[in-house]
Amino acid sequence: MKLDAPVTGGPCWTELGTSDLESAKRFYGTLFGWRSETDPRQEAGGYTIAHLGDAPVAALAPLYQESQPVAWNVSFAVSDADATARLVQETGGKVLVGPMDVFDVGRFVVALDPGGAAFQLWQPRTFPGAGVFNAPGALGWVELLTRDPARARDFYATLFGWTVSVSEHYTQWQVGGADFGGMITMDDKFPHEVPPHWLPYFAVEDVDAAAATATGAAGTVLMEPTSVPEGPRIAVLRDPQGAMFGVYRAADEK
Template identity: 40%
Template sequence: MSERGSYAPGVPCWVDLSTPDTQGATGFYGALFGWRAGFDAEPEAHGYGMFHLRGKKVAGIGPLFHEDLPAGWHSYVAVSDLAETLQKAGAAGGRTAFPPTRVTHAGTMAGLRDRENAFLLLWQPEQHQGCEVVNEPGAFAWSELNTRDPAAAQEFYPAVFGWNAGGDAYYTRWQLEDKAVAGMLPMPVDVPAEVPPGWVVYFAVEDVEESAAKAKELGGGQTSPFIDSPAGRLAMFHDPWHAQFAMISGVQEHH
């Protein structure tokens, strides 16, 4: 079932895009995924909007509004107690990127950096629980950490979210109560040192090669070859403003 009304603590629940061009990005992703965008006119929303698919919330979009919130796609993990989660992260060797910030009546967010400086957002929900549709074409499908130190991550994330590390020696499937919620793989040794570790957001599509062609027509680019994985056929991309994301077809249900 692809519709969601709530998320358990420790489960990735929302994704959003920070971009220097919200109008241009709205056009790009609308054409690529069939999304419609709506923006909150209230001043306290700071230009933040929501993407919808079939009338359901699937992602957010906003301008660059925080010095520690880089441009690009970001994953949010649901938590029940932000202060406690940030305390656990600090004790495990991470740091608070920015402190809890209430977002009108939607909920409260905070920024987190893990031991290798990979950036992740935390969400303590009120009225906004997260993505209302997942795991179907045009919707959020997976979050994946690319890191140079998987061993450090395998200590950090279980301490913060209670995740267990499954999978094999190369690919880690983060699990919460035996249900896969996210992934991790080591960054290739030939990746330049200035490229930081980080979380990649995956979107499901009907046919990744057709969607790749569409992304290129719209001004985006492909940054990896097509890969056949146990989860589906996938590739990495960037939009015209160089925000990175991945697309996958044949996705299996999870989280």
């Protein structure tokens, strides 16, 4: 079973911080068929929501601070952002931003886990998160890349109540019995300058075609299309501004 809607403790949203919003709109529109709408309010700072049909699926936004990297960020739904932010600190993480209200749509926190991977908390009010999951062009999986997997397991289990399933090939996260993500240990194959991070994966109909489309739109293939043992066909891509993300074949995930 996979998540098909936002649930407390699970990923509910993903958003891109980019150095070139217009270029990002074009790239992801070409790759995923997204229709982007930028919030016209000055105080929204150019925040743009991407849609598949009428369903919101992700956000694109300018960089709001000089220190902010070009990157995709993953938000997890919580019932109380303030209480969860306190728990982040009590369990060895760090709160970078918030808790803060975002208009009337929700309450928001940016945090780091003990290994240094950034993630976000979202306490929904009028906006619960993505309107569709696991369909072509939509978020379907999130993956933590970390250099300290044991500490990460303890931290996220305490914070969100996740359970863990470990196989010969992979570590998976579940919430409420539903799989939604996994974890990879960053070994010597990862350059030292690459920090721990959360990587969103978007569903596509054809991974090889998506990789070719990304390359044709000035993106880069970081990991060539690969069929995972007992898993889906996947690839890892980078957009023209440098943000990394994954794609997987939607038909492989049930």
